[in-house]
Amino acid sequence: MVVQTRVGPDSLAAEEPLEIRVGGPLAVTMRTPGDDLDLAIGFLLTEGVIRRTSDVLTAKLCSGDEEPNSYNVVDVRLDPGVPAPDGGPAARNFYTTSSCGVCGKASIEAVRTRSTFDVGADPVTVAPAVLAALPDALRRRQRAFDTTGGLHAAGLFTPDGDLVCLREDVGRHNAVDKVVGWAVRHERLPLAGHVLMVSGRTSFELCQKAWMAGIPVLAAVSAPSTLAVDLATEAGLTLVGFLRGPTFNVYSGAHRVQGVQAAPPDRLLPTARPAPAH
Numbered sequence: 001m002v003v004q005t006r007v008g009p010d011s012l013a014a015e016e017p018l019e020i021r022v023g024g025p026l027a028v029t030m031r032t033p034g035d036d037l038d039l040a041i042g043f044l045l046t047e048g049v050i051r052r053t054s055d056v057l058t059a060k061l062c063s064g065d066e067e068p069n070s071y072n073v074v075d076v077r078l079d080p081g082v083p084a085p086d087g088g089p090a091a092r093n094f095y096t097t098s099s100c101g102v103c104g105k106a107s108i109e110a111v112r113t114r115s116t117f118d119v120g121a122d123p124v125t126v127a128p129a130v131l132a133a134l135p136d137a138l139r140r141r142q143r144a145f146d147t148t149g150g151l152h153a154a155g156l157f158t159p160d161g162d163l164v165c166l167r168e169d170v171g172r173h174n175a176v177d178k179v180v181g182w183a184v185r186h187e188r189l190p191l192a193g194h195v196l197m198v199s200g201r202t203s204f205e206l207c208q209k210a211w212m213a214g215i216p217v218l219a220a221v222s223a224p225s226t227l228a229v230d231l232a233t234e235a236g237l238t239l240v241g242f243l244r245g246p247t248f249n250v251y252s253g254a255h256r257v258q259g260v261q262a263a264p265p266d267r268l269l270p271t272a273r274p275a276p277a278h
Contacts (some may be wrong), residue, residue, distance in 0.1 A: 016232025040074035042181030117214030120236020
């Protein structure tokens with residue numbers, strides 16, 4: 001076999017830390033630079049620090065203390081009536097990575113942040129053909145992925161499949177926070193009657209973020225976790241996985257997918273765990 005080699009430049013997805021400050025350091029996340037104000041505001045909303053657009057007085061991108069030219073800090077000033085994020089039982093210092101967005105929670109109970117929106121009452125329905133078309137619609141608009149091949153995406157769609165907002169990031173949770181932050185800044189919450197399409201798998205945190213933003217339908221190209229299905233069921237959220245081509249699985253909220261009937265719970269919640277190491 002003849003091995004051919006080529007030396008040349010390659011385009012890589014950028015990954016840098018972003019510090020979110022609310023009256024002082026609150027969170028550090030590893031993210032792809034861009035739409036940083038959306039990311040910070042979306043993060044505060046999905047973590048329950050803020051509830052509405054008016055909770056934020058100002059948000060500005062500024063340089064860090066040690067790297068004056070980095071602009072890897074977002075400083076957020078909240079309305080005086082908003083409780084400080086370091087108070088209450090959910091208090092913690094956030095540290096998130098591009099692969100996992102829920103790290104450092106004070107307790108498991110604190111992870112299940114409660115939404116102010118009744119997602120379960122949302123009457124929206126979606127046709128199976130619309131759902132089947134979403135992955136290609138998302139992929140066609142991933143400009144940064146075309147260059148690097150290394151970014152996740154989150155897209156907000158109407159029930160008819162029209163794209164409303166798309167964001168890319170090395171982290172799935174960051175991409176979702178950027179979409180939610182965009183909605184907060186444009187005073188579009190709750191995102192009732194919308195579908196959130198994400199690349200990759202669906203974790204507990206992505207279901208939580210959709211719930212916090214009032215999104216009734218969450219779809220992904222890969223699998224959900226058992227905890228994600230549990231939370232989606234609790235919230236009344238429609239959760240779709242393995243959305244590839246004409247086929248997909250509905251794990252909760254099947255009544256919103258036109259023509260689909262719900263399966264018994266024991267068929268929806270298989271549990272697989274790694275074998276213990278010896």
